[in-house]
Amino acid sequence: MVLWSHKGQYSKIYDYLGEMGSSNPGSTTILKLDNRVFERMYICLQACKEGFKGCRPIIIIDGCHLKGYYGGTLLAAVGIDGNDNIYPIAYVIVESENESSWTWFLLLLTTDLEIETSHNITFMSDKQKGLVEAMMHVLPNAEHRICMRHLYSNFKNNAQFKGKNLKDALWKVARATYKKEFEDAIDELKALSKPVFDWLNAKDLAQWSKSNFSPRSKSYMLLNNLSECFNKMILEAHDKPILTLMEMIRTKIMENIAKKRKLQTSILEVCVQESKRKLNLQFNSPLGVGLHKHEVKNIKCLLDHLTSMLLI
Template identity: 55%
Template sequence: MKVLPYDDAHVIFQRIYICLGACKNGFKNGCRQLVGLDGCHLKGVFKGQLLSAVGMDANNQTWVIAYAIVELENKDSWVWFLELLAADLGIVNQRAWTFISDKQKGLIPAFEKGLPNCNHRFCVRHLYTNYKADGFKGKRLKDALWNAAKATTIADFRESMAEVNRLNKKAYKWLEKRPTLH
């Protein structure tokens, strides 16, 4: 925990990181090197942000790896969190690791600084929320997007994207702006 300078009357809490040994060791010994990252606002008397890192176990159940409470969700807090997480997980060969996020504030620059060689992917559920909010609604468009996201070959991906284009050219152009790598 880092304590900021204070006067006699005030001590200001900045950050705390928690990674329980049993959770860390269980993840390292039984889960794939795939980590989901997310952040959310803390509401109530004590404000701040909750950052979390989770994996999936062999039963496709969520496995909590680590979490932190920070003052703001920004590049500095994400770099701090990612550095501690990388140390706890023993990330040496970054290319073997994949992280999934919804492009939280400051997270993309934090990856560039702290884990530049890891694979970074974006959550399709969050992408779909924005897709739908921009007017691309309906089961057929939704299914076409998810088929593209789940494609395991380039040919299947192109076929799914062609279906999106047939259904709605604006939706296709909207998706085309997003890097296919992610």
């Protein structure tokens, strides 16, 4: 573990990044200086780049304040693997959250992940300061979701929007998965409170409503829990000197990758565990039996059908 003082570790950054490049070939390590004074540092490990190719095309981005002697802000991007678990991608230390720092981070991230068109990627955030403007500049066509918890936090701060009925109605609208369910839920909300309906209707449906999400993300995620999970995972590093901080984060990421690799080799099945759970859910299949008439056939396990199809 790196044990130099907060100030002394800055003189060793080039050595640290050089060693990281040697031990992790293909990794991106970038240091940005302002008149020979540290300003920003970006790291994306090669293993994370490769692993993202097997993740869902959705990235959660967030930032947190560092508590070390020199302060600063840590920005991070995490993905979702096929089992709906956290997959850290890249992290950066910047002076603060602003349009310039977010733009710098997103440009490096999209290059490393080889995101050639923003049509094929979805981002989720809490709409941090400067992020919306940076997204419009770097990824103008990307789907940009808002964490529903962040939206609800703004909702409950309005003195007019009080009461459990309104809270439940709001979440019911957000969680509706198809158009008719959404329309019924929004009508119920409108009947409860016209001001709430107007407030919600002014927001882009594609940013917070499941029924309006693009299918390209392959995820119905409403909350950025995985970003919070990452921040909790590295919480003990927040007040450490800069290289100690970076090394603790790198170690946590490598441990996470090793854990996933070990789990993967122990599972000899067609589907990952979370997909298997969903496929094993009982569902109803409508069969047409005449004009405007349907018969509902109950199927207990879709996984059996999928497996048999794959084995043919």
